[in-house]
Amino acid sequence: MSPSGLLVDPFAFTRESREITERCPVDSFERLADAVLLPEGSLQATFRGWQDADGKSWLKLDLKGALVLQCQRCLEALTWPVQVASLFLLVREGDALPDDDLEEDAWDCLPVGKRFDLRQIVEDEALLAMPFAPRHEECSAPSRADGGERASPFAGLAQLRKPEGRG
Ligand SMILES: [Zn+2]
Numbered sequence: 001m002s003p004s005g006l007l008v009d010p011f012a013f014t015r016e017s018r019e020i021t022e023r024c025p026v027d028s029f030e031r032l033a034d035a036v037l038l039p040e041g042s043l044q045a046t047f048r049g050w051q052d053a054d055g056k057s058w059l060k061l062d063l064k065g066a067l068v069l070q071c072q073r074c075l076e077a078l079t080w081p082v083q084v085a086s087l088f089l090l091v092r093e094g095d096a097l098p099d100d101d102l103e104e105d106a107w108d109c110l111p112v113g114k115r116f117d118l119r120q121i122v123e124d125e126a127l128l129a130m131p132f133a134p135r136h137e138e139c140s141a142p143s144r145a146d147g148g149e150r151a152s153p154f155a156g157l158a159q160l161r162k163p164e165g166r167g
Pocket residue numbers: 071072073074075076135136138139140
């Protein structure tokens with residue numbers, strides 16, 4: 001098996017404005033495979049790098065795909081779509097993080113060395129995108145988890161049937 005195309009020199013990647021798209025099987029990530037119900041399918045990761053006028057190195061990740069999670073209501077499988085766009089400001093490992101960027105929500109600082117496996121970010125971002133308690137919008141399987149009544153989607157109709165005001 002060839003080495004991952006996502007193992008790069010990150011500063012060369014941004015300096016040369018490179019772009020790479022790689023399909024990453026879910027079962028190729030140890031932590032992610034443990035976190036999902038079934039380690040099936042893959043995530044498609046597209047990285048773009050560039051340097052701005054101040055010489056700062058930026059890396060953008062677009063991550064797409066699906067994860068098979070467990071519905072916390074009926075405990076059956078649930079396919080959770082993943083669509084993440086993340087922006088990173090590269091800083092050299094060991095360098096101080098820029099103060100003014102610490103509270104910035106639009107990007108994260110990413111300390112990197114001369115070689116960096118971008119797959120680390122793919123796994124981290126996929127884990128971050130996973131909901132804490134995923135649920136089907138409507139469970140098709142008989143409910144085992146709550147065992148109680150489920151609100152009818154038509155319950156709201158009773159409200160609509162009230163006599164209308166005359167005017
Ligand atoms: Zn469910």
